[in-house]
Amino acid sequence: MQKEKQMRFDIITVLPELIEGPLNFSIIKRAKDKGLVNIELHNLRDFSKNKHRQVDDYPFGGKAGMVMMIEPIYDAINFLKSQRKYDEIIYTSPDGELFDQKIANELSLKKNILILCGHYKGIDHRIRENLITREISIGNYVLTGGEIAAAVMVDSIVRLLPDAISDETSALSDSFQDNLLAPPVYTRPAEFNGWKVPDILLSGNEAEIDKWKYEQSVLRTKNLRPDLLNDED
Numbered sequence: 001m002q003k004e005k006q007m008r009f010d011i012i013t014v015l016p017e018l019i020e021g022p023l024n025f026s027i028i029k030r031a032k033d034k035g036l037v038n039i040e041l042h043n044l045r046d047f048s049k050n051k052h053r054q055v056d057d058y059p060f061g062g063k064a065g066m067v068m069m070i071e072p073i074y075d076a077i078n079f080l081k082s083q084r085k086y087d088e089i090i091y092t093s094p095d096g097e098l099f100d101q102k103i104a105n106e107l108s109l110k111k112n113i114l115i116l117c118g119h120y121k122g123i124d125h126r127i128r129e130n131l132i133t134r135e136i137s138i139g140n141y142v143l144t145g146g147e148i149a150a151a152v153m154v155d156s157i158v159r160l161l162p163d164a165i166s167d168e169t170s171a172l173s174d175s176f177q178d179n180l181l182a183p184p185v186y187t188r189p190a191e192f193n194g195w196k197v198p199d200i201l202l203s204g205n206e207a208e209i210d211k212w213k214y215e216q217s218v219l220r221t222k223n224l225r226p227d228l229l230n231d232e233d
């Protein structure tokens with residue numbers, strides 16, 4: 001079933017298998033099955049004109065490492081752009097802007113997103129200058145490729161789509177929404193090994209429980225991530 005407001009991701013990669021797995025479980029799988037999102041993987045090698053399906057080459061003026069060639073990427077992006085209009089063409093790279101909940105929220109409102117996964121020493125810079133609209137890093141560390149970064153981004157965006165999570169308030173109460181960490185959660189049994197669930201959660205008093213949860217969120221944020229409380233956006 002395809003809904004009118006279906007979100008679509010096209011992901012260009014040299015390793016489609018690396019993304020397929022993580023995006024085929026749980027909430028993301030259900031969102032796909034419900035027709036809320038369509039995630040299409042495109043093997044960059046299919047756009048190579050080389051008989052060995054080569055997509056990388058030696059860098060000009062350098063020694064170590066390979067660079068992703070301009071032509072297959074240009075052809076892949078232009079092929080996809082001829083099919084639909086993209087709201088963003090994202091390149092995953094450790095030197096991009098740092099991905100966070102705010103960017104996930106913002107991207108969840110878009111319709112068509114194209115993600116190009118970086119690999120090797122990076123892509124020919126002319127692609128970044130001329131075709132990419134946004135460069136995103138998922139953290140200050142270097143991954144082997146952008147595939148896992150793309151999977152992280154898509155996962156965090158898809159769970160925000162209306163109807164992706166059955167309890168619709170659930171995604172809004174995640175940590176980082178409102179710059180607060182989530183309160184602690186517990187389930188049965190109420191006592192295990194002498195370790196007790198806080199009495200308030202068993203009281204049935206909804207107003208008091210909400211107040212406690214909010215206080216716990218603030219306390220945990222102050223203790224664990226005080227930087228979030230100073231974050232203006």
Ligand code: ADE
Binds near residue numbers: 141
């Ligand atoms: N590719 C390699 N490292 C990365 C990172 N930290 N974020 C996004 N893409 C990457």
